[in-house]
Amino acid sequence: MSKKVHVQTIINGEDVEFLCEPRQSLLECLRDVIGMTGTKEGCNDGNCGACTVILEGRTVTSCLVLGVEVDGKELTTIEGIADGEKLHPIQTAFLENAALQCGICTPGFIIATKSLLDHNPDPSEYEIRWWLANNLCRCTGYDKIVRAVQESAKKIKAQAGG
């Protein structure tokens, strides 16, 4: 039978340990092993972005990372974006701009937006569309998502200024 590997990691600032088989993706470990189902699966081959998480400061599609690879590494998932019950400005902007319909792609988009604005607090519309091109949404046509990202940038700036 298969051998399981011990993995020690930091997820959303908390120490987390789990056991997994090497063939299990980070996505599978998050969802099925740890029980954090906020990160979604849409394609399992890196082409939809629903499973996007931040690994060591970079967005990655967690379906293309193995669980064993994150040993000793730090992760941020959708569950770690809000500050307790207080929503992050990106989350608020997505809600206020009706930037989600079915919502399955939303965690991935929020994570990707977080990472975009961490790298580039004042992106142009082209930069937004380019950064988010790895995240597919089939409901919105992206228009309201782009508005929400622009609004997020403003909110974050206002927050920092105030």
Added chain:
Amino acid sequence: MTNIKEPKKYEVIGTRPLRPDGTDKVTGRAIYGGDFEMTGLIHGKILRSPHPHARIKSINYDKALELEGVIAVVTADDLPVNPDGNISIGYSRGNILAKDKVLYVGHAIAGVAAIDPHIAEEALDLIEVDYELLSAVMNVEEAMDSSSEIIHENSFMKEFGEMTVTNNNIDEHFQHKMGNIDKGFENADLIVEGKYSTVMVHQGYIEPQAATALWRTDGSLTVWNSTQGSFPDRDELSNILDIPISKIKVVPLEIGGGFGGKIPIYQEPVAALLSKKAGNPVKIIMSRKEVFESTGPTPGGYTWVKIGVKNDGKITAMQSELAFEAGAYPGSPVGMGSLCVFAAYKCDNQLVDGYDVIVNKPKTAAYRAPGSPNAAFGTEQVIDEISQKLGIDPIDFRMMNAISEGDRRVDGPKFPVNGLKQVLESMKNSPQYQKKLKGSNKGRGIAVGYWFNVGLQSSCSITVNTDGTVNLIEGSTDIGGSRASIAMQAAETLQIPYDSVNPSIVDTNTVGYTAVTGGSRTTFSTGYAAHLAAEDVRDQMIKRASEMWGVPNDSVVYSKGQFSSDADPELSMSFKELASQLENTGGSIAGKGSINPKKVGGSFAGSICDLEIDPDTGKSTILDFTAIQDAGKAIHPSYVEGQMQGGSAQGIGWALNEEYFYDQNGIMNNSSLLDYRMPTSLDLPDINTIIVEVPDPTHPYGVRGVGEANIVPPIPAIANAMKRASGKRFYNLPMNPPAVISKLNQDL
């Protein structure tokens, strides 16, 4: 029934509140189909056919059962037998697990349940299936050729409503006609015709189908799934598994997109049978490849259109022949396409022939205005061609021939009040259309589209809480913000704040029958049911107030959230105050509303597309795009715009790049989100929206469902723009770069 003539002033309707399920969906807390967990859960995988058409000579799964961790295997032999030969149930069961033949690549053959999904997948390799290969029939032209391999040996073609003795791959041929088509063409000064072909495309929802089933030893079955309709799922499970509906409960979880594709069920019965054998709950989540190959895309096929017109622009005759791929089992949307093909145009002489054609591809399912885009790709291009030939502005030409209230649709019914002319007017006045498009290789195209919208059954109940809030209990799964749009209608009727309505979407044991979230019906019908339930609550509250005050029932009025009585001006109480006193005045109040609206107004939509073609690579870039649609009354304008933008994006993808790419062996080569090219954020422009409001008088708030018509016009609008940019007419989808280059080089 309220009859709305003048726009009304509303408190809640027309505002843009946050959706009730929003916080859970931006924090990852919402539970979708694949997120469901319960004790003892095991995982299922499905073995699928690698061949498009083959006879199954034998299946041996002994080795799979021997693999450590495997708990159960099921095949078609585990489905109930079909002694009465009900062909329709036979087809339903056949698509769940193939019995004697596999009819498409991806056709389910066996299910395996194991302690983890990897083991279940390994077990699939150990199942031995012996096939006798048959030749595959891969498109409608081939299938309609009488020499093609017959896919269903024991079924016969239905023609003009009668069963014939012809055994071929045409399941049905029907016809709609009015007037005299020959005379119509005789009277024409100009006749334009063309055959327009489309290929199979997928809805492309981001969440793969996911379902968990638990078959208990007492014979009851519970299914937790991602679905557009829990009640239809329950009924279908009852048919397929031959157990009474009273034994089945379907619990809808959050759904990650559907667009029609999550109306049918696929793995639910397999999970149920595996659960029955294993004794554990079984969860099956499809892979993306399975989503493409084994669920229900929308068909390819052709729409041939011939239109005659007088020199002054009046249409004299319209004729069409539509042949759509049903997939492996009957039921393409050709019937719906035939209702939509000429819906926008007033013409006394029309003839439409439709063919439902069986091919060795997955059984097609609904996709946003099913059939209408395929039809409009023909009609709207012929209309464009005529307006170009006559030198009339394409919007003006459509306006000259636009249907009005009372005009007949080709299949019979008269059009009720509709917003086509207002849509055309808005298109003409739009900022985009008012602006000139300049430069070479650029073109502007416009088109309109129609969807008739459906009513169907919906039920809601509303219970009143002592703090003055209410619980709204509904059965419509929320794919795009319908919790909000339904709650808003309840709040409007109850004259309470939107925040005071707490909606819940519940299982099939907990609310009255509610049909699918589909057909652009949810905000219309379930909103209507919520309105009725709210009226019921209001009336009971009035009665309670009259009892408390000891005044006649008909002296109590409810206005602006206050109960008062004509009998005594001192008597006044807010909704909240009365709610707090229910306990001691007769107990809690619950209202209910159920409806099955029959006369539903449809929705017209229009698109304006400006694009540029790179003549060297054939790539089209959309420069500007406006979507216009009649929403009757936009309950939550943001979600109306969202539907219009989403439908436009899907139409753009369908027009330019999306396709099921089959090789000569009947195998889809691009069953991944890398090679099935749906638009990314970088492929689409900003999508401008213009909401037109021509209320549907049959709905208390004038709602027209806006879920579907918006996907129809983008495709021909793009084709018309490409004609004007390149001088070439495009007869086939997708209009991708290689197709454009080969077209541009055609006459050089």
Added chain:
Amino acid sequence: MKYVDYERPTSLKSALDILSEKGDVTKIMAGGTDILVKLRVRSEQPDLLMDSKEIPELNELSFNHDTGLTIGAAVPLYKLYADADVKKYYPALVDSTTIIGGIPIQGRATVGGNLCNSAPSADSIPTLIVLGATASIQSSGKLREVPVSEFCTGPGSNVLKSNEMLVTINVPAPADNSAAHYMRFIPRNEMDIAVVGVGSYVKLNASGDKFESVNVSLASVAPTPLNVTEISKFLSGKDVNDENIEKAGQLAKEASKPISDMRGTAEYRQHLCSVLTKRSINKSIERIKGA
């Protein structure tokens, strides 16, 4: 995916020891963005995945005006295209690496992996070829250098033996009056595989009116990335003008041997070879003149 073991050696020596012992059942992983998909669809079924990301030699990224650029095989794309020297001296590598996958893929994927995956459509290989890059390949006790133009041997196959691994890719220092450029055609604007890709390298004479040397390499038109030597021969010493560039496009078209598949027909790909070769050569010239 069938069961697989995983090891993450932290030294080149231990990695090479693993390969000596069981290289024939091992697949080397860097960013994993190709290999994990292959494992999942079972087109590769190794017993062991060896993660190369913690090996110091494979993480080197350095530039020297004399010896050029060294790219460790496990350096992720985002690090490469953010590097100041790469941006300044090797903009063609930025062209290539910013279009492989999207942002999340670029956070993981590597040029080394792109090369070892050896897909005919790989966006970085034509650029490496036209820049004259070599691959440093190591096995226990043996180091060899292979020109990138000779690295790939077929779709998904290359010169690496089971006991060998790619350690670095070495790109020569840029010459005066030279520049390179890469472009591809895809139907979408992101998240696609090259229907055709063209890398070009141009070196002009001092006055900028004659070609001294030109290299053109094509993606997605043959079983391996294709080096169009006919263009080098033809353009050397010729005047910089539209007619000669047009002819180069024609030569690219003639050299290509594409197949028809879901990503494009053979005919269309040949057409694109000519269009993109001209565009790419012109872009390289623009880069020289802009510098």
